[in-house]
Amino acid sequence: MDYLPLCGVFHHRRKATPQQKWQIVLFIICFYGLDDIFCQSRYSIPEEMPEGSFVGNIAKDLGIEISRLISGKARVVTKGGRQYVELSRDKGTLVVKERIDREELCKQTTPCSFSFDLIIENPIQLHRVIVEVQDINDNAPKFPRETINMQISESTVSGARFPLDSAVDLDVGVNGIQNYALSPTDNFKLEINDQGEDNKYVEMVLQNELDREERNEVKLVLTAYDGGSPKKYGTVQIFVSVLDSNDNAPVCEQSLYKADVRETSPVGTVLTAVSAADPDDGINGQVSYSIAQASKEARNLFEVNSETGAITTLDRLDYEAEKTFRLNVKAMDKGGLANTCKVVIDVLDENDNSPTIQLMSFSNTIAENSPVGTTIAVVNVEDADSGKNGVVQCKINDNIPFKIESSLSDYYALITDELLDRENVAEYNITILVSDQGSPALHSNKTLAVKISDVNDNPPDFNFEHYRAFITENNSPGVAVLTIKANDADWGPNARVSYFLEDSDVMGNPVSSLISINLDSGVIHALRSFDYEQKFNI
Ligand SMILES: *[C@@H]1O[C@H](CO)[C@@H](O)[C@H](O)[C@H]1NC(C)=O
DSSP: OOOEEEEEEEEEEEEEOSSOEEEEEEEEEEEEOSSOEEEEEEEEEETTOOTTOEEEOHHHHHTOOHHHHHHTTOEEEOOSSOOOEEEETTTTEEEEOSOOOHHHHHTTOSSEEEEEEEEETTTTEEEEEEEEEEOOSOOOOBOSOSEEEEEEETTOOTTOEEEOOOOBOSSOGGGSEEEEEEEOOSSEEEEEEEOSTTOEEEEEEEOSOOOTTTOSEEEEEEEEEEOSSSOOEEEEEEEEEEEOOSOOOOEESSSEEEEEEETTOOTTOEEEEOOEEOOSOGGGGOEEEEEEEOOHHHHHHEEEOTTTOEEEESSOOOTTTOSEEEEEEEEEETTSOEEEEEEEEEEEOOSOOOOEEEEEEEOSEEETTOOTTOEEEEEEEEOSSOGGGGOEEEEEOSSSSEEEEEOSTTEEEEEEOSOOOTTTOOEEEEEEEEEEOSSSOOEEEEEEEEEEEOOOOOOOEESOSOOOOOOOSSOOTTOEEEEOOEEOSSOGGGGOOOOOOOOOEETTEEGGGTEEEOTTTOEEEEOSOOOTTOOOOO
């Protein structure tokens, strides 16, 4: 068909509704052919108008009488699809027949329109009516999921990007998504990348690094806003699980661990337990203990339980050998971060050492005429313990003529306390007893055997004051008359007695002419024959 453009009508008007003002624009372009007339009319209405809502006064717009519409059986013809608009013939108006959902009709296509034909018979007239459907903000932005779960390592550096779901808004234009917001923004900020044509994608950018030990989950809300009036929005919850990284070394709970241990404590005694805290998760927070640095002696004496950090003795301690030990215990997590806990162990003295006596000088024989105060022995007494456990007292057994005196500290002199008499007691066993002041006290003793040497301090002593002997007269010269005996309390040569006659005169005769005495035996012999009538008193 060949149409000639005969008329062009441009018409617009405003219609006010309580909420808003709609601009309904009408364009009519008519093409008049030879036999019939073809006109195209265009209306614009918002979507979602209720049934019966006014679309346009087609009779007036086309300049057709109502009566012509009735006589020509004017009607709306829709090819396929739904008929959204119907003709009110007696009013000459087009009204909404069925609710129009722009999103259903056109999806994201803009502009959105549908068309139908208005046919009037007798003579036949055909009008194409195009209705443009304007978007209203009847859809809120919607995210594909209600929640987003993410796992982000706490070691992630700032600047790392995490793509987020974009929201979808079925509306178009300003009613489509215009903006996004993320809250809170302590750790993440939002970056919106606009690729044009309503195509925005959003990313969360780490701006303050995460710390699992402070917060192991971060909850955020991403909101998408459209540009409608009023604005509609949609939200999605974002749950970020913060994954641990080994960013914490174990930290000793005390700056210094001190333990006191008695030196007599049995092997296996628990002294103390070091403990280091590691706030990391899993193996990153599992701490094991070992001795990092200690003297060879300390390593032989102490061990640390790798799991519990308990420090126990491996052997007997000896205060006298070493009083203080310093250990450095390494606390290491299974991720390899470590710290050192300092331990000081003080060994406490116990009275485990007996005092000792050492003879520095000793003369085992002393002359009986030694003056009072003569030194017999010098001893050194010691006790390896300390404090009262090492304070030593020294004494000797009672009832002997000796005493012990302290000369220098730890040195004692054993001296005579009385004059000695070998003839009375020739030998003494002197026991030196030392005791410390521990509780209970420990003792030692040493016995010195002292001999008293003889001094010739005793004269020989005759058994009798007078010896009387009888001899038969006319004896033969040389006969043994009598034996005299003198004893000497002294010893050895000092006790050997020799007998001599003292020079004397017996009735004019020297005694040595009458008798002789044996030097050794004390036997007296007659030297001449005696006569009863003579009497000698020797
Ligand atoms: C001294 O001790 C020794 C040995 O125990 C003993 O044989 C001796 O008789 C003792 N001497 C005295 C004077 O007690």
